[in-house]
Structure formats: structure tokens, C-alpha cells
Amino acid sequence: MNIVILDAKTLGDDLDISALNTFGEVTTYQTTTSEETLDRIKTAEIIITNKVVITAQMMEEAPQLKLICIAATGMNNVDLDAAKTMRIEVKNVAGYSTQSVVQHTFSMALYLIGEMAYYDNVVKSGSWSRSELFTDVSRPFFEIAGKRWGIIGLGSIGKEVARVATAFGAKVCYHSTSGENYGQKYPHMALDELLQECDIISIHCPLNEKTQNLLNTSNLGLLKDGAILLNLGRGSIINEADLAGELDKKDIYAGLDVLTPEPIAEDNPLMHVQNKDRLLITPHMAWASIEARKKLLEGIVENIKIFMEK
Numbered sequence: 001m002n003i004v005i006l007d008a009k010t011l012g013d014d015l016d017i018s019a020l021n022t023f024g025e026v027t028t029y030q031t032t033t034s035e036e037t038l039d040r041i042k043t044a045e046i047i048i049t050n051k052v053v054i055t056a057q058m059m060e061e062a063p064q065l066k067l068i069c070i071a072a073t074g075m076n077n078v079d080l081d082a083a084k085t086m087r088i089e090v091k092n093v094a095g096y097s098t099q100s101v102v103q104h105t106f107s108m109a110l111y112l113i114g115e116m117a118y119y120d121n122v123v124k125s126g127s128w129s130r131s132e133l134f135t136d137v138s139r140p141f142f143e144i145a146g147k148r149w150g151i152i153g154l155g156s157i158g159k160e161v162a163r164v165a166t167a168f169g170a171k172v173c174y175h176s177t178s179g180e181n182y183g184q185k186y187p188h189m190a191l192d193e194l195l196q197e198c199d200i201i202s203i204h205c206p207l208n209e210k211t212q213n214l215l216n217t218s219n220l221g222l223l224k225d226g227a228i229l230l231n232l233g234r235g236s237i238i239n240e241a242d243l244a245g246e247l248d249k250k251d252i253y254a255g256l257d258v259l260t261p262e263p264i265a266e267d268n269p270l271m272h273v274q275n276k277d278r279l280l281i282t283p284h285m286a287w288a289s290i291e292a293r294k295k296l297l298e299g300i301v302e303n304i305k306i307f308m309e310k
Contacts, residue, residue: 001025001308002064004044006032006052011071015293019301020048023308041065046307048300049077056082067091067307069300074206089307093299095156097287102160104286105202105232108255112228113200115139117277142199142226145169150198152191152214153177153205153233154184161202162186173198177205177214195222200230207234217242225251232286235260244269247278255280 001024009030011017020026023046032040032052041047041062047054050071056079059065068078070092083090111117118139122128128136149170151158162172173187175194182188191214195201201223205211215229216239223229223246231238235258243254256270262284264271273279 001045002043003027003046003048003304004041005029005048006037006040007050007071010050011297012288012290012293014290015297017297019297020304023304038062046304051077054078054083059083059086059088067304069303071296071300073097091303091307093296093303096295096299097289097292098157098160100289100292101157101204101232101286102164103289104257104282105161105204105230106164108230108232108257108280108282109144109200109202109228112253112255112278112280113141113144115141115277117280143169144200147171147199148173148197150174150189150194150201151186152194152201152203154181154186155204157232158202158204159184161204165200170200177211179210192219192222195219196224198227199224200228202230203233203237205233205237207236211237213237213239215239215243217245220246221250223250223252226253228253228255230255232257234258235262241269244273247273247275251278253278253280255282257282257286258284 003020003024003026005026005028008028029040034053037052038058038061041058043064044062045064046067046069047065048069048071054068054077059082065088068083068088068090070078070090073092073094075090075092078090080090119136122136144165145168147170149165149172151162151172151174154162154174154176158174165172173189173194174184175189175191176182214237220242229252240259246252247254259268270279270281
């Protein structure tokens with residue numbers, strides 16, 4: 001089999017992908033632009049892509065292509081209808097990053113709740129040394145225990161966040177963006193009610209027509225003072241310009257691991273907020289613990305193995 005990896009860099013240099021060599025000749029590209037894609041897949045039988053887009057036209061001009069392995073759960077970078085018509089199998093990997101995303105959710109929450117950026121600077125700037133006090137309590141922080149944690153999107157990741165938040169002593173509630181996920185063990189809330197009532201809100205829903213621009217200037221103002229808003233779903237679920245404006249208007253905090261576009265544009269309003277200590281942005285890496293990436297590779301290998309055994 002002629003196997004082509006289009007964006008190996010997204011898997012990390014520390015991941016051993018040699019297991020793929022057992023299936024045939026592997027050609028690895030660290031990154032691939034849209035202009036380069038067709039030329040690189042023309043003779044491929046199997047391609048592996050994380051975010052590189054595969055269009056119907058590309059598939060038509062790659063006559064040997066039999067299998068597309070998506071190195072992710074989301075499949076929106078491949079024209080699935082065209083693949084089905086051309087009898088090209090498309091396989092993703094689900095569930096590999098749940099624990100990694102959950103851990104990152106709490107890393108972000110605890111960083112913001114504990115005012116870590118502020119207190120780190122208090123020490124490193126010498127302010128604490130000059131204070132002659134054994135402690136510094138100049139910036140209040142709160143405990144998760146007893147607070148209300150709202151989850152937007154109670155899928156597998158959302159449920160695990162709910163379990164851990166409950167272990168911290170939080171009172172968990174959720175909002176179903178599909179309008180179908182009811183009857184869970186936690187109380188369901190309308191979106192506006194959840195935004196008004198919760199101390200911590202984390203987003204774990206997919207991006208679709210119902211969640212595009214879900215949080216915007218019409219409802220971000222409902223967040224209570226001191227609220228923590230975390231987005232680990234997709235960037236376009238929150239209107240970033242509206243959030244930037246809200247961060248400079250009122251006492252709220254935000255932690256974002258996903259943005260639109262990615263990487264973040266230099267002129268994104270979030271890059272220019274005045275209250276920078278109330279905003280934490282990480283480069284879409286919540287999914288990427290070494291354990292999660294190993295599970296992802298194992299899933300890709302298994303998908304190819306199953307395909308070749310048919």
C-alpha cells in the first residue's frame with residue numbers, strides 16, 4: 001500500500017509512527033497546503049490527514065485512493081458524500097482525547113480561579129519579597145466547592161467534566177445544544193438561565209448550525225461578575241469580538257483552547273483586550289497529551305488493519 005501522511009507535524013515529533021510501515025510504503029509530509037494536496041495524494045492508496053481538506057475534485061483525481069484516515073474525531077475536512085459515491089472509505093478515531101481535554105479544562109479553570117498569572121507576577125516581580133508579609137491575599141479567589149458549574153454540551157467529554165466537577169463539590173447543570181439530550185442525572189437549564197446562574201461554564205459541544213455564534217453580544221452580558229467561561233469545543237461557538245468587548249466591560253474571565261481561525265490572527269480582538277490577566281488562551285492543545293496522541297495513532301493503525309483484512 002502507498003500511504004501518505006499529509007500533516008504529521010500535528011501528531012508531534014515525539015510520537016513513533018513506525019507501526020504504519022507494516023502496511024506498506026509510507027510518505028510523510030510535516031505540513032501540506034491546499035495547493036500541495038492534490039499532487040501529494042495522486043498516487044496514494046491510503047491517506048492520513050488531521051486538518052488537511054480533501055475535496056471531491058481531489059478524490060476524483062486520485063484514482064488509486066481507497067481509504068482516508070482522519071487523525072481526529074471531526075470529519076468536516078473531507079467531502080463525505082463524494083467519498084461515499086466514489087467508494088472511498090473514510091475512518092476517524094473517536095474517544096481518544098477525552099481524558100486529555102477534561103484535564104485541560106480543569107487546568108484552565110484552576111489557573112483562572114486561583115489568579116495564578118497575578119500571583120506568579122507578585123512573586124517574580126519582587127513585590128512579595130518587599131512586602132515583609134508571609135502571604136499575599138491582595139487578589140481574592142474562590143473555591144469550586146459549592147459553586148454552580150454549567151456545561152454546554154453533555155457528551156462524553158461533558159459528562160466526564162461533570163463527574164470531576166462533582167468530585168470538587170460543584171453543583172453541576174447543563175444545556176443541551178441539540179435540544180434532544182434530556183433526562184440526564186444533572187438538571188437541564190435553558191442557555192440564558194445557565195449563563196446567568198453559573199459561576200463556571202465550560203463548552204464541550206460540537207460546532208454546527210445550532211451552535212455557530214451561540215455566545216455573542218446578546219447573551220454574554222448575562223454572565224455574573226467573576227464568572228469563568230471556558231471554551232474547549234470549537235472557536236466559532238463564541239463570537240470572539242463580542243467576548244473581547246465583554247472582557248473589557250465587566251469582571252468576567254475566559255479560558256479558550258479553540259479559536260477561529262487557527263492559529264489565532266494577529267488582529268483578533270482577543271489579542272488586544274485590556275484586561276489580559278482575565279484571559280487565558282492555549283493553542284488548541286487540550287486534546288494532545290502524549291497518551292491521547294498514542295491512542296489516536298493506535299486508532300489509525302487499527303482502522304488500516306481492519307480495512308486491509310476485508
